Amino acid sequence: MGGKGKIRRWRISFHRSSSAADKKEPPQEFLCPISKSLMFEPAVVSSGETFERACVLVCRDLGFTPTLADGSTPDFSTVIPNLALKTAILNWCSKTGSERPNPPVYSDVESIVRALMGSSEVRDSPKIRVSERELLKAVAETPPVFFSHAATELNPRNLYSSSSEESVVANATPLLPFATRPSCFSYSSSPSTSSEFVSEEASSANVSSSSSGESENFVTRMRSLDVYEQEQAVTLLRKTTRTNEEARATLCSERLLFALKQLLNSRYAAIQTNATAALVNLSLEKANKIKIVRAGVVPLLIDILKNGFEESREHAAGALFSLALEDENKTAIGVLGALQPLLHVLRTGTRRSRHDAALALYHLTLVQSNRVKIMKLGAAGILLGLLKDPEVAARVVLVVCNLASHDEGRAALLDANAVATLVAVLRNRAELDSESTRENCVAALHSLSHGSLRFKGLARDAGAVEVLRKVAETGSKRAQEKAVRILEVLRGPEGPRTWIGRR
Template sequence: MIRKLNGSDRRVLTFPVVYPGEDIAISTLLTSLISLSNSISTFQHTFFTGNKRNARNAIRLTQLLQPFLYEIRNHNPDLPDPVALCLSELHVTFQKLLFLLEDLTREGARLRMLMESERVAAEFRVVSRAVATALDIFPFGAVEVSEEAEEQVLLLMKQAREARFEVELDDERAVMGVMSILNQFENRVAPDEGELKRVIEYIGVCRWSECNREVKFLEGEIGFEGLNEEKKRKVSFLSSLMGFMSYCRCVVMEVVDGEEGNNKKSDASNESEMILSCVSSDDFLCPISLELMRDPVTIETGHTYDRSSILKWLKSGNATCPKTGKRLSSTELVPNLVLRRLVQQYCSVNGIPFADSGRRNRDITRTVQPGSVAAEEAMKMVSGFLCGRIENGRGEEKNRAAFEMRLLSKTSIFCRSCLVEAGSVPLLLILLSSSDSSAQENAIAALLNLSKYSKSRAQMVENWGLEFIVGVLNKGEKMEARQHAAAVLFYLASSNAEHGNKIGEEPEAIPSLIRLIEDGADRSQKNGLVAMFGLLKHPENVKRVITAGAVPLLVNILKTCEKDDIITDSLAILATIAERSDGTAAILKIGALDVAVEILSSSSASRMGMEHCVSLLLCLSLNGGGDVVAHLVKKASLMGPLYSQLSEGTSRGSKKASALIRVLHDFYERRSFGFKAPVIPREQFIHVW
């Protein structure tokens, strides 16, 4: 009637209630109110993390009102207007109660709701008093209601006012147990396993998958909080709880259950990838800066921009929407959380670092800070425990430890630092030679996450890690392991040119990347291409890539592939190879010139793909001699897209397009007027790269 109530897309203990409109029919309002009460009744036999008695009493209060509501609807076709005020207040109160019950039963939020027991009890008191206040204004004299129903409502009002809704004793004990364990963490004392079990069993967390949901939920809560002065304490407390549950997941839970434990993608993950496959990467670019949006916000007109870009626009005195030109009556910026999550998922899938410049100092998952002392010490204990398992455990114990490292290393930079300091890198590298395909995959996936932390990369190279990683890339037990290995090489090569050279010196490194790209799977191609691009930062690797036969493979991808990101990566590699004369010769030999012209002329590639395509043609023109330029001059379809790049491309793309246009014009003028020397010296174009 008013809206679909669904708590899955909101944060806990927030109550976005909607007030019924003034023109709503009382009959409609009554029907919606009864529907709400029925929804609340469905929680009657549900397990509650805490406030069990308070929740049952609130549900009973609602159920006692149902006969009264049915009687009003069935026996009073024409209700007086004063009834609407009472029913509207009840409707708002029932919405809030439903939200509260959803939070108390939400999967993953059990520990958080236990620790909020006092606040939750207070919310139940507010709801109870609100019900009594709403019924106070009901005009019994003007509405046909049975004497029994009226007496029942008056009794209910009295009970609602007098109900205490206090924190329950068992909840208090459980909260004290959690605080005691957090205090032990702070004092670097490993808590008793029995104490941990008592707490998590009290909140109904008995399996690994349930514990994992708690960790993920708390991680999400921390991600939404800021680190300003007002919220530092809250972030610290949430971090402590997350440390508590992470410790329980790794140390207390004996068996990994659920889909994630079997290394399968969850439904949510599959759905995310399906969504991403239907979205163009250009949709994630800010219309102002043409860069990937880190903090997308929506303005009054419904258009979305990156927060930093639109703020600069507004601060410059512009009071209009940049896309529509419409004057803004409000400069309120509404965070586009759905788009932000999609951008994060896109970056994760494509191996793009997601450094949120607008919130860099506020997002605890992006810093080396632990969030709290308890979280810090808990994570150090967990890291040491897992390293011991890999070093001294049996086969399955090693695999389980590598799996937990894989999960923890995704959580935050701080977790990565703890694992690295505990000595995980050499142990994981040794595990890569395991014949257990699951252990090998978990180990290389953990190393991939750790490779995003600068200190781990040197350790990988110093501990003969390149040989192990290339070994997995070449003959990994699973294709997923080979894909992860390629991604590790990308981070190693892109962070340090010397690391890239050492990778290139491994005989099987580049040939294995080529075989991975030839596999044809999207993830294989993507990881193989970005790893190869990272290697090209070292000049020696360009010749190695050419010798290994990468050029024909890349050109074939341009001819046959329909994936924008794969085409873009292939063009980026070819453009880099073309910067060398031998690279240009290899590309021209395979007949790639016309392929590049066709891509640019069709405008089918992404914005970045077009930029790389222009860069490729510019390099081929400068290094390929007059025959190449003469060939391009004959292509009438080329100039339109090049001029479009001047206005629609990125700043770098615009400069490259301008340089190529001048090269073509220069050649045309020299040919027309018989000049032997170029009008514009070649050196003038080099600096625009």
């Protein structure tokens, strides 16, 4: 009887009841692609997707590999528990009052998988044996060599005029003085493009007029067994989406994203680089951002950050920055493990990749769960150390501001000597690249002063009063306001009237 009761409960959660319609629908990434149900034990497989663990085990037992909505086939050779996603699901259930998922029953999962197997046989006839399909897939993933440099630089608004290309607007915040477009996007292409490619590019100018046909043409060519054909297709896609805003929207189909994913795995520098750059271009379209993350691209971008070619890494950082602009993507990107690789690129990458990694981290740490994750990685000391690096200090201080806005981050920053570091940056005013950087340093100090009994002593030891007086006299209006508030905290009850009078 106990077993039957368990089966019944699991079935209710597996096939959502009509009463669940009144509750908030769970994020798509919380649902198993096979069962379409909230996952009880999410697990990451070799190809990067996350499934209910029981669904993976049943598929392996039955020797079945499902075809997902985007046309991809997952690799079930390894299964790793996704504890971070499990925690996120449970937290979502608690916040929304939704019922927590129950452990699935093998027989119920088997019924669903067998139903998928039946529909797959009808769809896939004439049949190809699994071994042959896998062999063809492996051959198709072997791509070419063509290096056209389409770079991606983040341009400060006050230094460069914006181009005619789309510039996606990020979360409005007075602390972010940068254009919200990846660094690698603003460079011109390398002049080493072949004449064949140039003529092919010209012929694609009207790609949006027959979007579905053109998208399918790109898919066919990128899936070709001819490495040269793959290279030409992905390079053309990169060029087309760089200048054609409409093409970014119309070409970004599930099938195209799946074909692009295969080329992100390429060991050929030109193919991997151009595929990653094309993904950056597609991600500039706001409507594409969620679609790209749900296509399972983020784990591949993380792998490129770790093991990819240098220019590919630059574009991968830019893609993650662009995708992180979308609020619905922030938690998923953090759960999938992007924070640590981005932090590493911030310390060791090229100028372009460091800039985009910093802004990706800024947008990701607007979410509390990501702030907690990055603090557990020991980021406080790392970020404060990078404030001494003029190449990235202006962007790193934005991340510090986010971390200083909650108790756990504030405590870690104080432990890492953040007050002395920020005061030192403000004292060396000549090293600040802009007034906005100065404002952000003062804003970080202001956040650190909230509810902290330690702040007064640390600020006085660092000589903050003298530095903040100068900011209050010569800084921008926003910097002056925050400097005065900090001085009021340091001076005590009589401070505000005295200081305001001197102003």
